[in-house]
Amino acid sequence: MNTPAAFTLSDVSKVYSNGTVALHNLDLTVHEGQFVSLLGPSGCGKSTVLRMVAGLGKMSSGNLYWGSSSQRKLAYVFQEAALMPWATVEDNVALPLKLAGLSKSAAREAVQEAIALVALQGFEKAYPRELSGGMRMRVSIARALVTKPEILLMDEPFGALDEMTRSKLNSDLLNLWGQKQWTVVFVTHNIYEAVYLSNRVVVMAARPGRVVADVAIAAPYPRTEEFRTTPLFNDYCRDISNSLSRAAGQTAALHPSDSVSASVVNQPA
């Protein structure tokens, strides 16, 4: 049985000012505590969905409904860590609280807690240039967590990281989610990452941006590295890959002049 809705996008369309139809009649309800991945090829509107939920830009039509007022506590994690290079880790993490008007001393406890959640104790005084890409992304996640969000919107946060760092951050993120039970909406191009992390994968296709499959990943948590080698994992990856292929075929039929990239449709081994 589903938990209450965290939010619902109802019949949402988004046409950018240059005429690009980024989303067309999209319906999506995300439930409290779900870990939902939005998966699809470049340009299918994944980031636009996040932006509409975050209120970063107006929908052209449709509505966003919140499950309850307390569920509006959002945090956004971007693909680039986007840290202030001149500021230490703790000052970067403190930024949202500073912007909200808290003094440094009032923010200290929350900043320490967020840094501990991403396992960066000892690096409070370090500058971004002294950190690896994975550590910088941890700082970016801590900066999102410092506001104690209930909904975490993550826009391909690990896309620029090497495979081993990505795997490590995947399992750390799952551990955190297991403790905190946020609602997570996670954008990715990567089928394996989506299946590993999520209890639901929403598959999208481009031109126009739309939902083409909604797959419940019925594997228990906590998920270990072994999950990645199970037949169940491979079955989900194959099914989702097939959905992406079918959708790419439909898009190609709609836009025969395009060369639709199937590069995201990697068949699992």
Ligand SMILES: Nc1ncnc2c1ncn2[C@@H]1O[C@H](COP(=O)(O)OP(=O)(O)OP(=O)(O)O)[C@@H](O)[C@H]1O
């Ligand atoms: N500000 C904008 N103005 C015009 N077109 C835009 C704007 N932002 C996005 N688009 C277009 O809208 C479509 C959806 O973009 P969006 O960034 O949501 O896709 P995406 O699935 O997140 O892509 P990617 O995986 O490459 O980040 C694309 O065709 C994109 O070029």
